[in-house]
Amino acid sequence: MANAIKYHRAFGVYGLLFKNDKLLVINKNRGPYINRYDLPGGKLEETESLTSALEREFLEETGFQIEVLDNIGVIDFMFPCNWQEFTHVHHIAVFYLVNDIGGSLSNPETFEGQDSLGALWISEEEATEEHSSPLVIKAFEWFKTGKLGLHVKIFDEWEMKD
Numbered sequence: 001m002a003n004a005i006k007y008h009r010a011f012g013v014y015g016l017l018f019k020n021d022k023l024l025v026i027n028k029n030r031g032p033y034i035n036r037y038d039l040p041g042g043k044l045e046e047t048e049s050l051t052s053a054l055e056r057e058f059l060e061e062t063g064f065q066i067e068v069l070d071n072i073g074v075i076d077f078m079f080p081c082n083w084q085e086f087t088h089v090h091h092i093a094v095f096y097l098v099n100d101i102g103g104s105l106s107n108p109e110t111f112e113g114q115d116s117l118g119a120l121w122i123s124e125e126e127a128t129e130e131h132s133s134p135l136v137i138k139a140f141e142w143f144k145t146g147k148l149g150l151h152v153k154i155f156d157e158w159e160m161k162d
Contacts, residue, residue, distance in 0.1 A: 007078075008086040013054040014041030015066060015098035016139050019121065023139055025132075026061045027117040032081045032089050033133040035161035037122060039093075042115070054096055061116035063106030066098040073148045077134040079155035089158075093135055095148065 016039065017024040025037040040061045044053040051068045058066045072095040081089045108116045124140045134153060142148055 005088055006086050007088045007090045008081075008083065010043070010089060010091045011094075012042045012091075013044070013050050013057070013094045013096065014039040014135055014139075015054055015058050015068070015096050016072065016142070017064070017066070017098050017100060018143060022121040022123050023127070023136065023143070024062060024064075024119055025122050025127075025136055026115075026119045028115055028133070029117045030115045032079075032083050032091075032158070032160060036131055036133050037127065037136050038133040039095075039135045039139060040116070040119065041093075050094060051096070054098070058098065059103065061108050062119035063103045063108070064100040064119075065102035067101050068096050068098055070097040071095075072097055072142060075135075075138055075148045076152045077155070078152055079134075079158035081158050081160060083160065091134070093138075095135075095139070095142070 026040050028034055028036055028038040040058045041054055042057045054068060055066055058064060074094050076090065076092045078088060078090050080087065105119055107118050127136050127140050129137060
């Protein structure tokens, strides 16, 4: 079947670090969110817990050591995306509120699997759908309302910015 839909199911943990009404984000250099702002975080390695994966990913992508303060909740997104051998992405994201406890904003090391070009602080006005992943948009929504919502956010269209 040439037109069969094939989903890539991505699961990851992500940290929300706010300071002065700005959110720490990364510049994504690969995957469906390439060339957009995204949250620091990602998938778990073998034997990693959710929070230890988040601590590792955050340090690798931003230069900050963090403490995990709270589990905010889980949200998911679905969108069409011709990426690798898939036609669609179903991204399941566990959000945590975090605080930085050491380190400093730095350029990430380059290694196989690194998907951050570096981190920066952005305001809500800079977090547009054109320039941000759905996770960043949802993070600012949570910051304003204290709620993530229960239902999947489905995008009819998605543009990869290669």
